[in-house]
Amino acid sequence: MLKVENLVVKYGMIEAIKGISFEVNDGEIVTLIGANGAGKTTTMHAISGLVKPVSGSIQLDGVELTKVQPHKILSMGLAQVPEGRRVFxxxxxxxxxxxxxxxxxxxxxxxxxxxxxxxxxxxxxxxxxxxxxxxxxxxxxxxxxxxxxxxxPRIMLLDEPSMGLSPLLVSEIFSIIEEINKKGTTVLLVEQNAKRALAIADHAYVLETGNITLHGTGQELSQDERVQKAYLGG
Amino acid sequence: MAFLSYLINGLSLGSVYAIIALGYTMVYGIAKMLNFAHGDIMMVGAYVAFFALTSFGIPVIPSVLLSMLATTVLGVVIERLAYKPLRHATSLSVLITAIGVSYFLQNGAQLLWSSSTKVFPAIISNGSVKLFGGELQISYLTLVTIVVCIAVMVCLTLFINKTKTGMAMRACSEDKGAATLMGINVNMIISITFAIGSGIAAIAAVLLCATYPTLSPTLGSMPGIKAFTAAVFGGIGSIPGAFLGGLMLGVIEILAKAYVSTQLSDAIVFAVLIIVLLIKPTGLLGRKLSEKV
Known part of the structure; x- marks a missing residue:
């Protein structure tokens, strides 16, 4: 459904995203985990058109999103819940x-x-x-x-939905994400809370300083030694 | 009774300031920039109305509409050519550009229409309403000015609070990125804002010239600055604030002229502004935005 290939995003001279590729299939929950500054939000913004990538492609059902005006992306079925909520x-x-x-x-x-x-x-x-x-x-x-x-939306992007919330609320939010997904909406979830995110994800990618370093099913990554050490406090 | 008469004259002058200030404050609220060329857009509106009335003999209402059309187009074109390329530039660059546009319009007007002053024709009959056995006289022009200002204010408020475009404008004024995520075309909304702000400036131009019938290419600069002051006074970005600020500024100016000194009136106006900002830095109705994380 959503396919990102060799995406590069720069802020001035700084390369925030260094050529990442990942895929979200219909009906899945896919998560992108990583530390602060890894480039998670930048990736989200690039998909929604809020920042212009230097190169690479972002395709939604075969349509190149980097060529679509940002305000038209929502009507194509891709909605984003931005970092920090940004409610009016x-x-x-x-x-x-x-x-x-x-x-x-x-x-x-x-x-x-x-x-x-x-x-x-x-x-x-x-x-x-x-x-x-x-x-x-x-x-x-x-x-x-x-x-x-x-x-x-057919696909919903969630950027750090658990940020700043109590553990109880985090559980509530995550169970709602699963519920939304069961109703047929594909989910791309960006999280620092790797444990929770991996628990509900079909596929997961680890983003480190602008590169994807690991990729697997949610279960595989939650058992991966490197992930446990770096993100799960193991 | 004299006081009441001054007060009403002040409200009338303030109405003109308020209409100009509405344009300032709307553009600031949405594009987050100070369009210092706003007063000069108004000046162009005054000239268009002048030529429509005198050279072409068009009746008053169609002349005003024509003038509004001209300023609307001018405002949108200025935004497209001068400000839009600077959407992601520092606010200082935008400010300097706006001042540049202001001088461009003034000099352009001088080139096209010469710097010698022209006399604006009377557009509203000279009569007046007499109250208290003739002790208080309010000219028709004064009444029309106040009524038009209130009508503009009401229409604008309804537009912003009740229409879909108005809702999009409110969303853009808070968070353009989030508005984009809602599928709102932010560039379009900014264009619409310039269109409305510039369009109503033409109304202010005609009302101003009807009261002070001398046309010159610099006629927009002082009312422009006053209206900007009014917008800050009321809380820049706030529409009721611009309205209130405009009216108060007009009243203070006229009362200062009447009771203190004609020469000092502008100084008094700005002194009041400074005092208000010292007490309430966001202006009378300005909101302090606080964010919850």
């Missing part, structure tokens, strides 16, 4: 969700999707008329995920 703090919860469906014209389906999001995150429903900036970190994460779901 001055808008209400409901307005944030409405913004997630901004490009869509199918009003009835938008309504059902909003009900679906409210079912998935009952807390958002309770707070639907509250400003997003007043929500707790966990609620903002739920809102960011709900907002992405409002685009009715």
């Amino acid at each position: 703090a001055q808008e209400t919860v409901e307005e944030n969700l409405t913004l997630g469906a901004f490009f869509r014209k199918d009003k009835d389906k938008i309504r059902t999707d909003m009900d679906f999001v409210y079912d998935l995150f009952p807390r958002l429903k309770e707070r639907s008329s509250q400003l997003a900036g007043t929500l707790s970190g966990g609620e903002q994460q739920m809102l960011a995920m709900g907002r992405a779901l409002m685009a009715d």
